[in-house]
């Protein structure tokens with residue numbers, strides 16, 4: 001089925017397109033907008049954006065594959081990014097990752113047992129002074145301790161509706177290694 | 180504390196400073212009003228030149244000089260693009276400006292647009308910074324509603340529109356030409372230079388790309404005058420205050436505003452509150468983001484020749500050299516973004532190398548072979564060294580691979596990988612040799628902090 005934006009988002013999309021002398025510049029903002037609604041950049045989303053800005057689907061696919069934050073697969077409702085770059089590693093990021101792995105029951109690149117969380121390793125999130133840092137969806141959590149992390153995850157899990165067990169359970173290969 | 184200054188950060192601790200009424204009550208937009216209604220674009224540019232702002236995005240290029248490269252042909256638009264992609268490990272200053280005082284950036288953009296003759300400005304924000312993006316969008320909308328943007332800002336017929344543009348998770352898009360590619364809706368692959376953006380930038384038009392902090396200094400430059408702003412700095416040709424970041428093993432990690440040209444010792448022991456554990460002294464510091472070569476605590480300046488730029492510090496600790504673009508180049512490092520990463524005596528430099536090389540291998544755009552292959556090899560070598568599978572020739576190989584990457588690529592990511600790698604091997608050669616001999620395997624980087632997080636000690 002062809003992809004369509006909700007009326008409010010459609011209005012936003014029209015507004016975004018006026019910001020540039022060339023509609024092709026709206027590629028990434030539109031992909032973000034679609035991903036907010038759809039959860040990932042599906043072939044239908046790619047097709048929609050390509051038509052909207054007047055380029056080939058191959059072009060848009062090339063853009064999607066270049067950028068870490070544009071998802072090429074469906075995702076659990078919550079994405080947990082644990083920063084493992086130097087400043088965070090100096091402040092215990094590995095402990096945070098190990099705890100997340102135990103608690104969610106998956107490695108980076110995987111999804112939690114309950115299907116509510118994806119776990120991913122992030123590169124420096126521009127919050128090094130608040131290390132260790134975890135980003136969950138759109139929010140940063142800084143100066144974390146394991147106790148606080150548990151509290152945050154409990155809260156998010158509680159407000160996330162149960163995920164259909166029939167959803168596909170893919171494990172992405174972990175490009176960076178999990179050490 | 181006498182070292183800290185409050186110019187750029189004047190509104191950081193004002194509650195709700197991100198709201199226009201509040202920011203304005205604390206001085207926002209007075210400088211933009213002055214620049215637009217009482218100054219000519221030439222006069223603004225002269226003040227900016229006199230301010231001696233060295234670009235805060237890492238390369239340290241003089242802002243006034245860059246603006247002087249603009250020579251738009253008749254009929255050509257000029258664009259302002261603000262680099263808010265902040266991704267250099269150890270750097271977290273631009274985010275604080277956008278979240279805590281977004282109107283300062285908007286005001287800076289208005290001043291810059293007027294000065295360079297631009298009617299459109301895009302702020303390219305890395306998409307992870309959702310709060311920064313939201314605050315900027317709100318600030319832009321509020322300023323527009325108040326008549327500070329739009330067809331006649333402050334009643335002056337010089338149309339200015341500012342837009343935010345989200346990145347999508349790629350460190351390379353902080354490089355200015357990759358950023359322009361990304362802004363135009365393509366993969367973030369850097370362009371060959373020349374032509375430089377000032378000649379052919381966004382959408383084929385002459386474009387000035389400046390870092391968030393560079394632009395955020397402009398209201399102070401207009402308020403104080405360029406010369407007075409420059410005089411805040413401690414070094415000739417490097418003016419003003421700037422934002423310093425300090426992270427890693429210090430008591431008070433964070434962002435601090437202080438004069439250009441303070442020393443690493445002041446940054447670590449004064450602003451940063453000193454080393455986290457009294458019994459774990461400083462081992463080394465990465466001075467300005469991960470691409471700047473690290474400086475070991477034991478480094479002593481050797482500059483016996485009177486003509487040497489560091490002669491005044493001959494025989495002194497490198498920690499006592501003022502942090503400047505020229506001084507740190509002479510020291511064999513770089514000033515970069517002034518985001519220092521501090522490491523105490525518990526830290527394995529071999530593991531530091533592995534951590535950093537993983538970052539660069541992940542973030543190389545893959546366009547140039549020496550960078551794509553080189554960063555990959557460096558990770559492979561570091562992995563095997565750290566896992567106790569190192570080969571006798573590996574340390575020399577790290578140096579060879581790094582040297583082959585330098586100067587052989589379109590953008591500076593490869594150099595920014597090779598330089599810190601070479602410094603690590605140079606200053607901690609014995610540690611690398613020891614690791615290759617099967618020394619310490621898979622050492623952790625968090626020996627000093629595991630307990631603080633709540634992990635097993």
Ligand SMILES: Cc1cc2nc3c(=O)[nH]c(=O)nc-3n(C[C@H](O)[C@H](O)[C@H](O)COP(=O)(O)O)c2cc1C
Pocket residue numbers: 233234235236237238239240242262263264265266267350351352353354355356388389390391393394590591592595
């Ligand atoms: C790999 C790479 C990453 C960069 N990342 C950033 C960045 O995140 N933010 C930034 O302002 N400049 C970054 N730069 C520097 C920009 O290319 C450019 O010099 C800068 O935005 C110019 O602004 P300034 O003169 O005000 O410093 C990066 C450069 C390279 C080579």
Ligand code: FES
Pocket residue numbers: 083084085086087088089123124125126127128131133268269270
């Ligand atoms: S290293 Fe984790 S936020 Fe910078």
